[in-house]
Amino acid sequence: xxxxxxxxxxxxxxxxxxxxxxxxxxxxxxxxxxxxxxxxxxxxxxxxxxxxxxxxxxxxxxxxxxxxxxxxxxxxxxxxxxxxxxxxxxxxxxxxxxxxxxxxxxxxxxxxxxxxxxxxxxxxxxxxxxxxxxxxxxxxxxxxxxxxxxxxxxxxxxxxxxxxxxxxxxxxxxxxxxxxxxxxxxxxxxxxxxxxxxxxxxxxxxxxxxxxxxxxxxxxxxxx
Amino acid sequence: xxxxxxxxxxxxxxxxxxxxxxxxxxxxxxxxxxxxxxxxxxxxxxxxxxxxxxxxxxxxxxxxxxxxxxxxxxxxxxxxxxxxxxxxxxxxxxxxxxxxxxxxxxxxxxxxxxxxxxxxxxxxxxxxxxxxxxxx
Numbered sequence: 001x002x003x004x005x006x007x008x009x010x011x012x013x014x015x016x017x018x019x020x021x022x023x024x025x026x027x028x029x030x031x032x033x034x035x036x037x038x039x040x041x042x043x044x045x046x047x048x049x050x051x052x053x054x055x056x057x058x059x060x061x062x063x064x065x066x067x068x069x070x071x072x073x074x075x076x077x078x079x080x081x082x083x084x085x086x087x088x089x090x091x092x093x094x095x096x097x098x099x100x101x102x103x104x105x106x107x108x109x110x111x112x113x114x115x116x117x118x119x120x121x122x123x124x125x126x127x128x129x130x131x132x133x134x135x136x137x138x139x140x141x142x143x144x145x146x147x148x149x150x151x152x153x154x155x156x157x158x159x160x161x162x163x164x165x166x167x168x169x170x171x172x173x174x175x176x177x178x179x180x181x182x183x184x185x186x187x188x189x190x191x192x193x194x195x196x197x198x199x200x201x202x203x204x205x206x207x208x209x210x211x212x213x214x215x216x217x218x219x220x221x222x223x224x
Numbered sequence: 225x226x227x228x229x230x231x232x233x234x235x236x237x238x239x240x241x242x243x244x245x246x247x248x249x250x251x252x253x254x255x256x257x258x259x260x261x262x263x264x265x266x267x268x269x270x271x272x273x274x275x276x277x278x279x280x281x282x283x284x285x286x287x288x289x290x291x292x293x294x295x296x297x298x299x300x301x302x303x304x305x306x307x308x309x310x311x312x313x314x315x316x317x318x319x320x321x322x323x324x325x326x327x328x329x330x331x332x333x334x335x336x337x338x339x340x341x342x343x344x345x346x347x348x349x350x351x352x353x354x355x356x357x358x359x360x
Contacts, residue, residue, distance in 0.1 A: 054313060154312075156315040158312075159316060159328075160329070162342055162354045164354070170350070
């Protein structure tokens with residue numbers, strides 16, 4: 001058990017703080033929602049009703065989609081884009097998909113390589129891009145979810161002001177949809193971009209996201 | 225994989241629960257609207273006022289300086305044939321025949337009409353609030 005916890009500490013740790021934050025968001029979001037309801041002399045709702053409502057859904061999903069987009073673009077961007085001195089970048093002569101030998105696929109696969117890396121053909125192609133495919137799928141599904149829940153939450157606000165309902169297609173062109181989307185995108189892009197650049201000059205001893213403390217600023221693609 | 229399945233099933237159950245709730249809410253919002261218009265047609269002012277939100281009933285009375293049950297019968301509203309109902313969490317828009325609209329809000333006692341006899345200007349219908357015969 002102890003060994004399992006040690007071997008999976010990163011996944012378990014982040015899984016735990018994710019759930020704690022989500023539960024916290026549900027409680028404080030419920031409280032804020034009901035405060036707003038009371039201010040409008042409307043009915044307050046139960047916690048279950050709130051967490052199954054579009055109001056909670058859009059608040060959760062607008063953040064999910066931007067996080068998955070961030071990692072999707074980071075995975076894709078780091079195939080070709082380089083940053084001298086950053087541990088987040090590959091070495092400067094390795095831009096692109098790299099050779100089969102470097103990627104250990106097909107006849108260059110080892111006995112320990114995953115089966116789909118060894119077999120070649122379509123399966124190896126799919127497996128070679130599987131991380132990007134899944135992250136893209138989750139991003140698109142959560143962005144779709146944001147739009148579906150967002151139109152309901154936005155219409156609820158519109159009805160309180162005697163404005164007519166927007167259809168889903170109309171909502172996709174609305175400032176509310178793009179405001180929710182872009183306010184999340186810009187913060188994700190800033191965080192990734194600043195980490196790429198700051199890691200050129202700054203270090204965190206022991207973290208693989210940093211270069212070794214004594215590594216020169218110009219060394220690229222080195223993890224500590 | 226098990227975790228993903230559990231999360232997917234939970235999301236599905238939550239969506240189904242929300243979907244069923246919305247269908248019931250749509251029926252209730254429609255029933256309140258129809259009851260209001262039927263009461264107006266029958267001259268039953270007290271019943272019509274009971275379908276209004278407390279703040280809207282108060283506004284109707286204050287504007288006419290008469291009790292709501294009397295003033296509500298003077299509102300210029302249509303026949304109340306419901307064409308569509310849009311429910312969004314605890315708010316709703318009911319589209320009536322002839323381009324009239326009603327807006328409802330879910331109060332502690334159930335759905336109540338927050339604005340009735342509402343019409344949108346045809347030139348800018350999407351972003352300009354409707355002109356209503358009565359609202360809170």
